Amino acid sequence: MDLSVVDLSPVPRGGTAADAFANTVDAARHAERLGYERFWVAEHHGMGDRLAGTTPEVLLGRLAGATDSIRIGSGAVLLNHYSPFKVAESFGVLDGLAPGRVDLGMGRANGSPASDRALGTDRRVENPNEDHRERVTAVVNHLRDAFPADHPYGDLSVPGSDEGPPVPWVLGSSPASGEIAGELGLRYCFAGFIRPGFAERAFAAYRESFDPEAGPGTLDEPRGMVAVNAVAAETDAAAARRRAPAEATFRRMQRGELGDDTPTVEEAVDELGGAPDPTPATLDPDEWPRSISGSPETISGLLEQLADRVGVDEVMIQHTVPDHEAALDSHALLAEAMDVEPRA
Numbered sequence: 001m002d003l004s005v006v007d008l009s010p011v012p013r014g015g016t017a018a019d020a021f022a023n024t025v026d027a028a029r030h031a032e033r034l035g036y037e038r039f040w041v042a043e044h045h046g047m048g049d050r051l052a053g054t055t056p057e058v059l060l061g062r063l064a065g066a067t068d069s070i071r072i073g074s075g076a077v078l079l080n081h082y083s084p085f086k087v088a089e090s091f092g093v094l095d096g097l098a099p100g101r102v103d104l105g106m107g108r109a110n111g112s113p114a115s116d117r118a119l120g121t122d123r124r125v126e127n128p129n130e131d132h133r134e135r136v137t138a139v140v141n142h143l144r145d146a147f148p149a150d151h152p153y154g155d156l157s158v159p160g161s162d163e164g165p166p167v168p169w170v171l172g173s174s175p176a177s178g179e180i181a182g183e184l185g186l187r188y189c190f191a192g193f194i195r196p197g198f199a200e201r202a203f204a205a206y207r208e209s210f211d212p213e214a215g216p217g218t219l220d221e222p223r224g225m226v227a228v229n230a231v232a233a234e235t236d237a238a239a240a241r242r243r244a245p246a247e248a249t250f251r252r253m254q255r256g257e258l259g260d261d262t263p264t265v266e267e268a269v270d271e272l273g274g275a276p277d278p279t280p281a282t283l284d285p286d287e288w289p290r291s292i293s294g295s296p297e298t299i300s301g302l303l304e305q306l307a308d309r310v311g312v313d314e315v316m317i318q319h320t321v322p323d324h325e326a327a328l329d330s331h332a333l334l335a336e337a338m339d340v341e342p343r344a
Contacts, residue, residue: 001307002037002314003340005331006075006227009041009053010322013261020052021059023324025066030328032070034335035342037314038103039063040075046115049260057090064098069343073103075189075227075316076171079135080108080128081119085156088142091166092158100163105189106139107171108132133180140168140186140216169225174198178206182222184215190310193229193318196288203310227316228306229291232299232333236278239293242330244268246291246320247276262322285309291320296337303338 007027009020028039041056041063053059056074063072072094077087091104108128110116116123125131138153140146143165147153158165170181173194178201181188188206192199203224210222229246233239248268269275279292283305292302303315317334321327335342 001304001338003335003338004036004038004040004071004225004314004316005031006040006042006316006318007053008044008051008318009059010262010320011049011052012324013264013322017052021062024053024059025062026324027328027331028063028067028070028072031331032067032343034332035340036070036331036335038071038073038316039067040073040103040105040316042075043078045111045119050262057087057094060094060102061097064094064102067098069101071101071103071167072098073166073169074105076105076107076169078109079106079132079139080110080125081116081121084135084138085142085153088139088158092143092160095160095163095166099161102166103169104139104143104166105169105171106136107177129176129180132177133184136168136170136180136184136186137216140184143168144216146216172202175201175205178202178204179209182206182209183211185210185212185219186215187219187223187225189225189227189316191227191318192288192306193227193290196290199226199288199306199310203312207311224310224312225314225316226306226310226312227318228303229318229320230299230303230315230334231291231293231319231321231330232296232337233293233330234295234333236294236298237275239295239299240278241265241269241275242321242326243276243279243291243293244272245322248272249320250290262320264322296333299334300337303334 007024009024011020031039041059042053043056044051095102169187169189171189173191190202207222231242233242245263245268248263248271
C-alpha cells in the first residue's frame with residue numbers, strides 16, 4: 001500500500017504563518033525521505049490564526065524547490081471560488097517548476113459568509129453538482145489543450161513542462177463527488193475524516209458511474225485513494241493520547257466553538273475528561289471511524305481494513321497533531337508500519 005500526506009499548515013502555538021510554512025516544508029522533505037508517494041497541501045479560508053494554508057498554488061511553488069522526487073499537489077483547490085482557466089494556468093506553472101510530479105486535487109467548499117463574499121463567491125448556485133462538473137471539465141481541458149479549435153477557448157494554451165500535464169483528481173466527501181469523478185473518468189480521493197459514514201457509498205458511486213469515454217479523463221479503470229485522520233506512537237495508549245487533539249477539535253466544531261488554537265495534548269485530554277480509548281484493532285464493519293490511532297502493528301491493520309473496505313491501494317494521512325516533532329514521529333511510525341521503502 002502507498003502512503004501519502006495532506007498538510008494543513010497549522011500555526012504553532014505562539015507562532016506565525018511563517019513558522020507554519022517552515023514546518024510544512026520540513027514535513028514535505030521528511031515525507032520524501034521516508035518514501036511517501038505524494039504530499040498535498042490544503043486550502044482553508046477565514047481560519048484566523050489556526051491554519052495558514054489558504055493558497056496551495058503558492059505554497060506548492062516553495063515545495064517544488066524544496067523536494068526532488070515526491071509528488072506534490074493540492075488537497076484541494078476549491079474550484080467554486082475561482083476561474084478554471086486561472087487554476088489551470090497556476091498548475092501549469094507548477095508543472096514547469098516540478099516537471100511530471102504535480103497533482104491537481106479539485107474540490108469545493110463554502111467558508112464563512114464573510115470569506116465567501118471577500119472571495120467573490122456566489123453561494124446561490126442553482127445546481128452545485130453540475131456547476132462543479134463543468135468547472136472540473138474546463139480545468140482539465142485547459143491543461144490538456146483539449147478544447148476544439150472552434151471553441152471560444154480553442155486558441156488558449158497553458159504553459160508547462162514536456163512531461164505531461166498535472167494529474168487531475170476529484171476530491172470530496174459525498175457520493176455526489178464520487179459520481180462526478182466517475183462520470184469524468186478521473187481519479188478520486190474521498191475525505192474520510194470529514195464525512196466518514198459516506199466512504200463506501202461514495203466509492204460505490206464512483207465505480208458505478210465510471211466512464212473512461214465520456215469525460216476528459218485518461219484512465220482505463222477507476223483509481224482511488226482514501227484520506228484518513230490517523231496518528232501512530234510506540235504503543236496503542238500513547239497513540240490514543242496523541243489522537244486527543246483531533247477528538248477535542250471535532251467536539252469544538254460540533255459546539256461551534258473552534259477557537260484560534262488547536263488544543264495541546266494536555267488541553268485536549270482535559271477537555272475530553274481523559275485520554276481517548278485506543279482504537280480497537282478490529283473495526284466495526286458497520287462504522288467508519290472519524291480518526292484512528294495505534295502502535296505500528298495496530299495502525300497497519302487498521303489502515304488495511306479501511307483501504308480494503310473501499311477497494312483502494314493508497315491511503316492519504318491527515319492529522320491534527322499540534323506539536324511538529326510529534327507529527328513527524330507519527331509519519332515515521334506510519335511509514336514503518338506500512339513497510340514504505342525510504343527513498344535513496
